[in-house]
Amino acid sequence: MTDHPEVPVIAVDGPGGSGKGTITQMLARRLGWHLLDSGALYRLTALAAEQQGVSLDDESALVRVALALDVAFEPTAPGEPVKVILAGVDVTREIRTERCGDNASRVAVMQPVRDALLQRQRDFRQAPGLVADGRDMGTVVFPDAPTKIFLTASAEERARRRYSQLKAAGLNVTMSDLLDEIRVRDERDMNRSAAPLKPASDAQVIDSTGLSIDEVLSEVLIAAGQT
Numbered sequence: 364m365t366d367h368p369e370v371p372v373i374a375v376d377g378p379g380g381s382g383k384g385t386i387t388q389m390l391a392r393r394l395g396w397h398l399l400d401s402g403a404l405y406r407l408t409a410l411a412a413e414q415q416g417v418s419l420d421d422e423s424a425l426v427r428v429a430l431a432l433d434v435a436f437e438p439t440a441p442g443e444p445v446k447v448i449l450a451g452v453d454v455t456r457e458i459r460t461e462r463c464g465d466n467a468s469r470v471a472v473m474q475p476v477r478d479a480l481l482q483r484q485r486d487f488r489q490a491p492g493l494v495a496d497g498r499d500m501g502t503v504v505f506p507d508a509p510t511k512i513f514l515t516a517s518a519e520e521r522a523r524r525r526y527s528q529l530k531a532a533g534l535n536v537t538m539s540d541l542l543d544e545i546r547v548r549d550e551r552d553m554n555r556s557a558a559p560l561k562p563a564s565d566a567q568v569i570d571s572t573g574l575s576i577d578e579v580l581s582e583v584l585i586a587a588g589q590t
């Protein structure tokens with residue numbers, strides 16, 4: 364059982380690009396609840412390993428990196444991404460690169476790395492409530508969460524969204540590369556033996572393909588009984 368079972372959790376799981384990041388930030392702000400971006404912890408583990416010269420194949424060294432992560436999440440203005448600080452350095456942009464995402468997905472297949480990050484994630488469960496964004500929030504990290512959402516969207520739609528985000532950030536990418544990367548990462552995330560990406564049996568599945576952010580947000584609020 365997880366700590367602080369009395370604190371409500373809205374677990375939002377789903378593949379990258381399903382809109383989870385935007386939705387969970389808006390939800391946390393609207394409700395005045397804490398936010399856990401669990402993907403950032405996997406990205407930070409991959410980045411810290413790279414900085415320390417640790418190979419992504421060295422499982423026990425990666426566990427040490429994950430346990431020792433010196434991380435702070437700092438709130439910013441509405442609509443701005445949360446600031447991510449690693450060992451005193453702002454890495455908000457650095458952890459969002461495709462390369463860091465790909466490395467994160469590689470370290471995330473390792474069960475000992477997942478175990479090393481588990482308690483750190485559960486510690487985010489603080490009053491008045493937590494919105495948790497990830498792949499296994501409803502299945503593993505907060506199995507007793509009163510609200511579990513599985514947010515999905517077609518691979519094409521997710522590639523389109525990612526393309527606009529990256530272009531807006533001034534990065535040079537092509538749609539077909541992004542679509543390939545999304546398919547490879549989906550495959551790895553869904554078919555790994557450690558906490559594969561799948562809806563919890565009691566999750567409500569929301570397909571955001573063709574929906575606006577506001578439409579998705581209102582569906583999630585209804586599902587969470589927070590209207």
Ligand code: DC
Pocket residue numbers: 379401402403405406464467468469471472496497498499500548552
């Ligand atoms: O959501 P994201 O793109 O920031 O996640 C980066 C990688 O971390 C993704 O490939 C899957 C992995 N991940 C995970 O295995 N479990 C989580 N709870 C969150 C992310």
